[in-house]
Amino acid sequence: MNSKFAKKYRYLAYLLIAPSIIIVTTFLIYPSLQSLYLSFFRSTPFGNRQIYVGIENFQRLLTSPAYWNSLTRSLVFTAITVFISISSALILAVVTNKKIRGAKIYKSLLIWPFAFSFAFAGIIWGVLMHPNVGIMSHYIQLITRFEFNWINSGTAAFILIIIASSWRMLGYNFIFFIAALQNVSPELLEAADIDGASPFTKFWRITFPLISPITFFLLIMNTLQVFFLTFGVVDVLTQGGPARATDIVTYKLFRDAFLSMRTGYASAQSIILFVFVAVITIIQFKYAGEKVFYQ
Amino acid sequence: MKRKKSTTIFIHLFLIISVFLVSFPIIYAFMVSTLNVNEVYSSPPKLQLGDNMINNYREAWQRSNMGKLLFNSSFISIVTAVGKIILSISAAFAFVYFGEFPGKNILFILILITHMLPLPIRIVPTYQLMDNLGWLDTYYALTIPFFASATGVLLFKQFYMTVPESLLEASLIDGITPLRFLWSILIPLSKSNIVALFTIEFIWVWNQYLWPLVTTNSARVRVVQIGLKMLIPSDAQPEWNVIMAALIIGVIPPLLVYLTLQKSLVEGFAMQQDK
Numbered sequence: 001m002n003s004k005f006a007k008k009y010r011y012l013a014y015l016l017i018a019p020s021i022i023i024v025t026t027f028l029i030y031p032s033l034q035s036l037y038l039s040f041f042r043s044t045p046f047g048n049r050q051i052y053v054g055i056e057n058f059q060r061l062l063t064s065p066a067y068w069n070s071l072t073r074s075l076v077f078t079a080i081t082v083f084i085s086i087s088s089a090l091i092l093a094v095v096t097n098k099k100i101r102g103a104k105i106y107k108s109l110l111i112w113p114f115a116f117s118f119a120f121a122g123i124i125w126g127v128l129m130h131p132n133v134g135i136m137s138h139y140i141q142l143i144t145r146f147e148f149n150w151i152n153s154g155t156a157a158f159i160l161i162i163i164a165s166s167w168r169m170l171g172y173n174f175i176f177f178i179a180a181l182q183n184v185s186p187e188l189l190e191a192a193d194i195d196g197a198s199p200f201t202k203f204w205r206i207t208f209p210l211i212s213p214i215t216f217f218l219l220i221m222n223t224l225q226v227f228f229l230t231f232g233v234v235d236v237l238t239q240g241g242p243a244r245a246t247d248i249v250t251y252k253l254f255r256d257a258f259l260s261m262r263t264g265y266a267s268a269q270s271i272i273l274f275v276f277v278a279v280i281t282i283i284q285f286k287y288a289g290e291k292v293f294y295q
Numbered sequence: 296m297k298r299k300k301s302t303t304i305f306i307h308l309f310l311i312i313s314v315f316l317v318s319f320p321i322i323y324a325f326m327v328s329t330l331n332v333n334e335v336y337s338s339p340p341k342l343q344l345g346d347n348m349i350n351n352y353r354e355a356w357q358r359s360n361m362g363k364l365l366f367n368s369s370f371i372s373i374v375t376a377v378g379k380i381i382l383s384i385s386a387a388f389a390f391v392y393f394g395e396f397p398g399k400n401i402l403f404i405l406i407l408i409t410h411m412l413p414l415p416i417r418i419v420p421t422y423q424l425m426d427n428l429g430w431l432d433t434y435y436a437l438t439i440p441f442f443a444s445a446t447g448v449l450l451f452k453q454f455y456m457t458v459p460e461s462l463l464e465a466s467l468i469d470g471i472t473p474l475r476f477l478w479s480i481l482i483p484l485s486k487s488n489i490v491a492l493f494t495i496e497f498i499w500v501w502n503q504y505l506w507p508l509v510t511t512n513s514a515r516v517r518v519v520q521i522g523l524k525m526l527i528p529s530d531a532q533p534e535w536n537v538i539m540a541a542l543i544i545g546v547i548p549p550l551l552v553y554l555t556l557q558k559s560l561v562e563g564f565a566m567q568q569d570k
Contacts (some may be wrong), residue, residue: 003392003464005473016389020382020443027440028412032421108315115549117502124320135340231506274416
């Protein structure tokens, strides 16, 4: 941009940026540095004193089977959920994007889980699959003879939080794919039609390459959201159980920080989560550069 | 090219089944909210509408103090969304229309960094900070720390960079001041971006869970998400019919915001794609 406001207004530029910077430094950057600082301390049982312990918190975390359990489960859970919700949203978006009657209604009815929180999604699916009252678990058992009891079985609970989170993310991803598909030119697809391309060829050769930037963006955003927000599902349904099967990293962090009051130990976990976010961010900048994010 | 009729029927069938699968949990939640307790716990489970709807909704409203919950959630969602919009527009405007100035890049990076610092990474110190400021259990804790938005700054910055330069040139000849240019020319142009950001942020704040869980305690500032959790007893059989009634009430505001703003939301997203 060549034309701009005169230099005498420069003070105004700083003034306009200042509120954002004040919020960011006070409530985001300063506390994050504080997390790093606290991670080198251990709090006394009553939490009134901090003892410097160096990297002991990290050593204990990384040698703790409970923490590895937590970390592996979170990563596996996130990978499966992101895969399910992105691929199903993509298929649905491509199909609803065809010229068919009632496409608008279909679209609206596929997006609405987006308005539900992870906690709400957890409650609904928890009841739907509830061993005593759930209609779905009842029919699953009737048809497959497999008892889906998320209250006793760790595997069932783990599957349940995957389903609830995937359902919640589906609507979010669907919105982005619909928007992206609107920019795929119909002429291009018609030209392919004339050449006699099959629907699959058209999708893989034309549509998919054109929407791959948004797919990549969604992959990143979903990974972060699912990794951090599934806390709501776990807190309302399983509280990490049964037998630690759903003890995802954010839930463990919450317990250590606010139920056992081990602030140093919890802060060390925060720093490990930061490493995870940093890796994701580096991947993003490496392959996509600067892109608009949506929470 | 004409599609075969059988293909069209197949597409509709596929979509009807998909819509059913996606919507069934919500329909089911509504059905449960109309049953009485005995019906909820009957075996086999019932898939029908009951006649206890009014009672359940009244019970849910009173037991959770729903009026207050709805007010609190609406209040913090609107305040936070508006706060984010104002701060993002101001910052984006400064980044685009004032040329180069010392520290510009570092300030921009500072704002972008928010993306790398989700709440769990700083939750203990941020909680302690709220405690020191005396903000625990107040609206302040639920709103002000969330006013900065990298998403918003990027969104408006990208949009401003596509606004034709001739617009500013013409205005400069007329001797317009920056704030007037922002207020009477740029903001009216950014309407669909503002609407898109408002929708996203409203629903986001409404659905926030972890932060209100740790910073609020009293009914005075309790939000819908936490109020609903408190309806689920840990030691007794939950009354799922009442809980579902509360859940349905609690999802209506974000659903309404979403439905009324749906069109501009999709447009706002579509516009983002172009750049």
